[in-house]
Amino acid sequence: MFSRAYKAAVTVPPLAWVIAFLLVPYLLMFCYSFWTVSSGNIIHHWNLGNYGDLLTKDVYRATLFRSMWIAARVTAFALLLGYPVAYFLSFYAGRRKDLLYQLVIIPLWVSYLVRAYAWKTILGTDGVLNTLLQFTHLTQHPINSLLYSPFAVVLTLTHIYTPFVILPIYASMEHIPRNLVEASHDLGATPRQTFWRIVFPLSVPGMIAGATFAFVLSLGDFLAPLLLGGPSGIMISNVVVSLFGAAYNWPLGAAISLCMLVLVVTLLFLAERLERRWSYT
Amino acid sequence: MSQDSRSATRSRWLPLHALVVFAFLYLPIATLIVYSFNGAGVGGFPPRDLTLNWYRILFQDEAIWTSVYNSLVVAGAAVVIALAFGIPAALALDRANFPGKALFRRLVLLPLILPGIITGLSLLMLVNVLQMKLSLLTLILGHGTALISVATTEVFAGLQKFDRAQEEASLDLGANYWQTFWRITLPNLRLSIIGAALLIFTLSVDEIAVSFFLIGRDNTLPLEIWGRLRRGITPEINAVSTVIFVFSLIAILLWYRLRVRAEGSPEIAAELLEKG
Amino acid sequence: MTALLSIRDVAKQFGKTQVLGNISLDVAEGEFLTILGESGSGKTTLLRIIAGFEQATSGELWMAGQRLDPQPPYRRRVNTVFQNYALFPHLTVADNVGYGPRIAGVSNEELASRTGQALAMVKMTEHANKKPSQISGGQAQRVALARALVNRPKLLLLDEPLSALDANLRRQMQLELKTLQREIGIAFVFVTHDQEEAMVMSDRIALLKDGHLEQVATPREIYARPATTYVAQFIGHTNLLPAIVTRGAARCGALTWRTGVPDGTAIFSLRPENIRPAVGGEGVRFRARVKQQAFHGATELLQVECADGLMLTVRMAGNINPTGDIEFQFSAADAFPVRLSESN
Numbered sequence: 001m002f003s004r005a006y007k008a009a010v011t012v013p014p015l016a017w018v019i020a021f022l023l024v025p026y027l028l029m030f031c032y033s034f035w036t037v038s039s040g041n042i043i044h045h046w047n048l049g050n051y052g053d054l055l056t057k058d059v060y061r062a063t064l065f066r067s068m069w070i071a072a073r074v075t076a077f078a079l080l081l082g083y084p085v086a087y088f089l090s091f092y093a094g095r096r097k098d099l100l101y102q103l104v105i106i107p108l109w110v111s112y113l114v115r116a117y118a119w120k121t122i123l124g125t126d127g128v129l130n131t132l133l134q135f136t137h138l139t140q141h142p143i144n145s146l147l148y149s150p151f152a153v154v155l156t157l158t159h160i161y162t163p164f165v166i167l168p169i170y171a172s173m174e175h176i177p178r179n180l181v182e183a184s185h186d187l188g189a190t191p192r193q194t195f196w197r198i199v200f201p202l203s204v205p206g207m208i209a210g211a212t213f214a215f216v217l218s219l220g221d222f223l224a225p226l227l228l229g230g231p232s233g234i235m236i237s238n239v240v241v242s243l244f245g246a247a248y249n250w251p252l253g254a255a256i257s258l259c260m261l262v263l264v265v266t267l268l269f270l271a272e273r274l275e276r277r278w279s280y281t
Numbered sequence: 282m283s284q285d286s287r288s289a290t291r292s293r294w295l296p297l298h299a300l301v302v303f304a305f306l307y308l309p310i311a312t313l314i315v316y317s318f319n320g321a322g323v324g325g326f327p328p329r330d331l332t333l334n335w336y337r338i339l340f341q342d343e344a345i346w347t348s349v350y351n352s353l354v355v356a357g358a359a360v361v362i363a364l365a366f367g368i369p370a371a372l373a374l375d376r377a378n379f380p381g382k383a384l385f386r387r388l389v390l391l392p393l394i395l396p397g398i399i400t401g402l403s404l405l406m407l408v409n410v411l412q413m414k415l416s417l418l419t420l421i422l423g424h425g426t427a428l429i430s431v432a433t434t435e436v437f438a439g440l441q442k443f444d445r446a447q448e449e450a451s452l453d454l455g456a457n458y459w460q461t462f463w464r465i466t467l468p469n470l471r472l473s474i475i476g477a478a479l480l481i482f483t484l485s486v487d488e489i490a491v492s493f494f495l496i497g498r499d500n501t502l503p504l505e506i507w508g509r510l511r512r513g514i515t516p517e518i519n520a521v522s523t524v525i526f527v528f529s530l531i532a533i534l535l536w537y538r539l540r541v542r543a544e545g546s547p548e549i550a551a552e553l554l555e556k557g
Numbered sequence: 558m559t560a561l562l563s564i565r566d567v568a569k570q571f572g573k574t575q576v577l578g579n580i581s582l583d584v585a586e587g588e589f590l591t592i593l594g595e596s597g598s599g600k601t602t603l604l605r606i607i608a609g610f611e612q613a614t615s616g617e618l619w620m621a622g623q624r625l626d627p628q629p630p631y632r633r634r635v636n637t638v639f640q641n642y643a644l645f646p647h648l649t650v651a652d653n654v655g656y657g658p659r660i661a662g663v664s665n666e667e668l669a670s671r672t673g674q675a676l677a678m679v680k681m682t683e684h685a686n687k688k689p690s691q692i693s694g695g696q697a698q699r700v701a702l703a704r705a706l707v708n709r710p711k712l713l714l715l716d717e718p719l720s721a722l723d724a725n726l727r728r729q730m731q732l733e734l735k736t737l738q739r740e741i742g743i744a745f746v747f748v749t750h751d752q753e754e755a756m757v758m759s760d761r762i763a764l765l766k767d768g769h770l771e772q773v774a775t776p777r778e779i780y781a782r783p784a785t786t787y788v789a790q791f792i793g794h795t796n797l798l799p800a801i802v803t804r805g806a807a808r809c810g811a812l813t814w815r816t817g818v819p820d821g822t823a824i825f826s827l828r829p830e831n832i833r834p835a836v837g838g839e840g841v842r843f844r845a846r847v848k849q850q851a852f853h854g855a856t857e858l859l860q861v862e863c864a865d866g867l868m869l870t871v872r873m874a875g876n877i878n879p880t881g882d883i884e885f886q887f888s889a890a891d892a893f894p895v896r897l898s899e900s901n
Contacts, residue, residue, distance in 0.1 A: 006458045007377035014370035014429070018388050021426040025403030032406055085302050088295040100299075102537055107306045109480070110529040111487045113503050114522040117510065118309035121316065121323045121519070128312055135327065159305065182610050183643035185630040187657035187708065197656075201647050213394060220396020223489060227510065237398050244402065244494065257402050264395055280646035280690065 026261065032254035042250055050255035060239065060256070067235040070150055071218035074157040075165075078214045079207065081158070082165035086206070087199070089166075090173035091181075101170070108163040116227050119156045123147040123228070148230025156224045161217060165210035172206030173199065204278040212271040216264050236260065310526060317519035335520040345521060348505035355420050355501060356485035362425030363481050364474065367432025372466075374433070375440045390434070392427040397490025400427050405494040416497035423495040424488055428481045435480065435540075439473025476539035483532045487525075561586045561744050562607065562625070562712055567616030569602055569768075576602050577768040580616070584712065584746060589738050591747045591755040593791075594765035600748045603765070604714050607746065608637045621711065636705035637714045641721065642697045644689040650700050651676065651685040657708040675707035678737070695726050702734075706741065715747045719754065731757050752792045756780070764788055771898065787898035789826035794858070796832075796869050798825040798892065807892070810865040814841045814889035823894050829858065829872035831891035834879075840886035845869065847879050861885070 034046045054060050085104070093100050107115065122128045123146040130142040146152060176199060184194040222237035229235065236256065243253030316323055320330020339345065370389050374382070392400050404423050413419060447469065451461040467474075489503045496504055502525075506518060560583035569577040577599045584590050594600040605611040607618065609630030618625040625633060636657070644653050652659075655672040663671070676682045679699035684692055692700070698718055705713055715734075719727045735758045738745050749755055755762050756776040764771040764779070764787075772784040783789035786797055800807040802823050807816045809825070816825075835842050845861035848868070852875065859871045859879065871885060 002376050003458060007373070007379070010369040010372040011377050011379060014366045014373060014389065014433075015385060017366045017426070017429070018370075018385065021404065021407070021422065022388050022391070022400075025407040028406040028410060029403045081302050081305070084295060084298045088299045092292055092295055098541075102534065103303060104306075105537065106530060106533055107310070109483060109533045110310070111503070111522070111525050113487065113489055113506060114313065114525055115309060117506075117518065117522060118313045120510075121514065122309060122312055127323075128316070132327075159309065162302065162306065177641070177643065179639050179641065179643040180645060182608075182630070183637070183639055183645070184656070185610075186608060186635075186637045187704065188631045188660045189656075190631055193660060198645060216394055217396060220398055222396075222398055237396065240398060240402070241493070244405070250406075253402065254406065257399050260396065261399050264399075265391075268394065278647075280688070 029254045029258050029261070032251050033258045034255075035251040037249045037251055050252045053252060054255060054259065060236075063234060063239055064236050066150070067219055067237075070154055070157070070233075070235060071215045073154050074161060074218040075211050075214045077154070077158040078162045078165040079211060082162045082210065083169055083203075083207070086166045086169035086173055086203075087195075089170055090176075091199075104163050104166050104170075108167070112160060112223065115160055116156050116224050119152065119159065120147065120227055123152050123155075147228060148233065150229065150233045152228040152230075153224050153233045153235070156228055157218045157221060160224070161214040164213045164217070168209035168213070169203055169206035172203050172209075176202045201278075202280065205275040208271050208275045208278065212267060216267060220260055220264070313519050314523045314526065317516060317523045319516065319519075323514050323516050323519060335516045338517050339520045339524070342517070344500075345502070345505060348500045348502045351417060351499050352486045352501040352503075355417055355424060356482045358421040359424035359428055359485040360478050360481045362421070363428040363432040364478060366425075367429045367477070368436050368470070368474065370429065370433045371436035371440060374437060390430050393430040393434070397427065397488070398493075401491035401494035404491070408495065414497065415495060417499050419495045419497065420492055420501070423491045424485045427488070427491050428484060431481050431484065432477045435477035436470060436473050439470050443469050472539050472542055476536050479532055479536040479539070483529055483536075487529070560584060561620065562746075563619040564603075564607070565617045565619065567603070567606060567613045567618065569599070569606060569611065570614045575768060577606075577613075580768075580770060582763055582770065582773060584744055587742045587744055588760045589735065589745045589747065589758060591749060591759040591762050592765060593749060593752060593755040593762050595750055595791075597767075598765040599768040600750075600765050601716060604637075604716055604746065604748050607712075608635055608714055609633050634711040635714060636708050636710040636712075637716065638698075638701045638705050638718045640716045640718065642689075642701040642718075644697055644700055644704075646689050649686050649688055650681060650692065653689070653700055654704045654707055656704060661708075671707050675703040678706070678741075679703045694721055695730065698722065698730065702737075706743070710743065713743050713745050715745060717749055718747075720749070720751075727754075734758065756792070764791065766791075766898065769899075782893060783826055783895050785896045785898035786824055786826070789893075789895050794829050794870055794872070796827045796829065797895075798827055799823075800825055810867045811863055812841060812843055812867075814887075814892055816889065816892065816894065818894045824897060825892040826895045827869075827887060827892050829870040830856075832869065832871045832885050832887045834873070835884040835886040840888050842884060842886045844882055844884050846882050850879070 032042075033050055034048065035042055035044050036047065036049055037043065089097060089100050089104070120127075124130070125142045125144055125147070127147070129146065130139075133139040134142065180198055180202075181194055184198050185191070189197065219235075220237050222235065222241050225233045225235040225238050226241075229238075237260075240253045240256050240260075243249045243256070315328055317335055318331050318333070319328040320332040320334065321328070373379075374386055374389075379385075401423060404419075404426065408415065408419050408422075443466075447465050448461050451465045452458075456464065486501075487503060488501075489507065492501055492504055500508065502521075506521060509515070509518060562584040564580055564582045564584075567577060567580045568575070580603060592600045592603060602611060606613050606626075609628065613626060616626075620634070625635075645656065648656070651672055654675050655668050658668050658671055672685075673682070676685055679702055681696060681699050681703065684696060684700075689697060689700070698721075701718065719730050719734075722730060731754055734745075734747075747755075747758065759776055761773060761775055762779050763773045766787055772779055772788050774782075774784075779788060780792055783792065783795075789795045789797065798807075798809040798812070800809040800823055802808075802816060802818050802820050804820065805815060805817065806813055807818065807823065807825065816823075843863055845863045847859050848862050849860040851858045854875060856875050857873045857877060857879075859873060861869050861871055861883070863869065873879065
């Protein structure tokens, strides 16, 4: 129905932009990662030195693993917190479903910085939590280790990404026809059996999508660790940021970024395959 | 009315869990808001000395206002770019078939899920190679590029609810493709486009990760706040956070209403990402 | 004989709307009962109340001497074939069918044998390992049937299971279902809006209108002796003749015939096939002009206009091309008096 001219007109401009400002920059990053830096200048001498550093130097490996461990915990907590909320919203909320859905998306789109900052004021030595605990005589002295620790980072990121996890799970649950639940009851299964045999398996694609979002975005996060992580909570993106800042080494930074990009794309690819295998529509 | 005892317990526990999670999501923000009125500053329980002092200081802060202005300019420009390229992209994905379409789709949607730092850094390298100076212009470039994905997703979702037969009828009645686009397609996508604009604007104003690398001498609001945080916390930041929260809240609720009217029920980008 | 299922004065309200009112109906062991009605008549609601997915606002359900309505659906010995089949998309055909027994915790051998039997009964054995997305609509319908029957319910509920099938397949399935029901001997409660379907398959028909039962009778009885104007019009075609009766003679326009109905106003139902071209002998005669005809293969359905403007429908054997003025006749006994149906 649509002429070739029409299709060309809608395809070419965005394609051109995307190539110019997404593809080309990634390719540039690819090139940079093979160069080195010397006395404040970037030298276009092609080598694998940066990747060697990444694999061998402890500081990079350790930071990467710590980042993945933090991302894994965030994902796990977000799933544990978010899944029952999605289930409640989809199957039990009735008339309040719409309102509750809005309550879930509001934090999602309201300033990341505001929310991270909020936790900073809560967890600090003189923060709300500590003073509250002392005020109610639950503790004598402030707990210093709340802030500036991996714990604070995990807590904040879980807070930020739980709505991210709720939404796709909710969407996949909404796609489950209600008559499947009725059919299951009709055939003798209790609500609990129905949940595990029917609802849960059909909600897996949503879980995969949500978990992927949470993991990937937590892994690449640099704000929360910078605000709340302290020295023990540094994540891989902070390393990259400093390499583009004070520790001036763009090629190494590019190499790490490229690794992250490859990792993310691989995870997305795997997630997509998994989702497709678990989807029945 | 009978109730299986197990289903009764399940439905008692579930709403409780939901309540706890909602509290977890909202209490920190509530704390911020409460303490923005706290005379004794951030932290310290219980709050006392109800005051509007911090807001007064905020409204006299010139640097903040400049950064707000910058943020609005950048956000406006980002909306224009994102829509100008996102609407055709959605149409292309919906209607055209061409070699590399799958790659195109993934590229367009990638910034949605990619950590912003990678988008920001890669654009920084481009800017460097082109020997451009970092300024609001480079920032607009970054925001626009990153947010095309949002425009595409929203408009694509709106296209799915759109009755293709209307365009066919228009062509049948003698209008050409361009006229059909302006008179039929675009008006039908009006709600999706407005919703997308709202969302893009809000996300751009809050954007930090990409902005971090592409900012020149002029700060946007989040980066201005960020700079102050490095220097130490003042309750003024609570005040500006509260203001940001209120505006974001309004924007998101508006967006949601539009979304529901445009498409009937909300779906999210994950759906589009999944579509083979 | 005690009924298998006894519906006693069941009513259902959704908010301010009364969907079902004072329904009392008994389902006998082994019978094929159809609940017939238009959309909005409440037939699906009634079925769901029997299945346990809705609770009646008032009234009781009794089955096999015990109260059924307090029981949740998973405790009732009742199974349902859903309108869109509701097959579990992530389970194979065999696992769908075996779902009920597996929940009940039967041994693996029994599960396999019962599943095998059920699949064979609906002729779906060779599709056992397919997923619902890989089978056709008609096949899905059989799987849904097997999935319900494998549990050996006391009562099987079918919610318009054939409405998604095309006409030919539908007719075929109607006969198959009827035969199957006779073989297994389980009572079927079948819901449909298609009156032809109801007549073909049922032992008895319960016609619902706006939440109330208009008539409960065998198909032949409901056809020949409809209780109300609604029944007469809903089932098959009919001519409704409003008449004034004086001393045993009913008069409607130019037509008069003998009747036993007491004096006053009355409405009579006259089926189109009972009006024939006049051939002599006994019968009420009248002259009418053919205005329209519709070819139905075996028969023609004619719209004819009488002298005083009364329009009647006449059914004649097909392949005749009647035109102009024709003399028709019908026998007085075929004019059956019916009650006016209560409007809601």
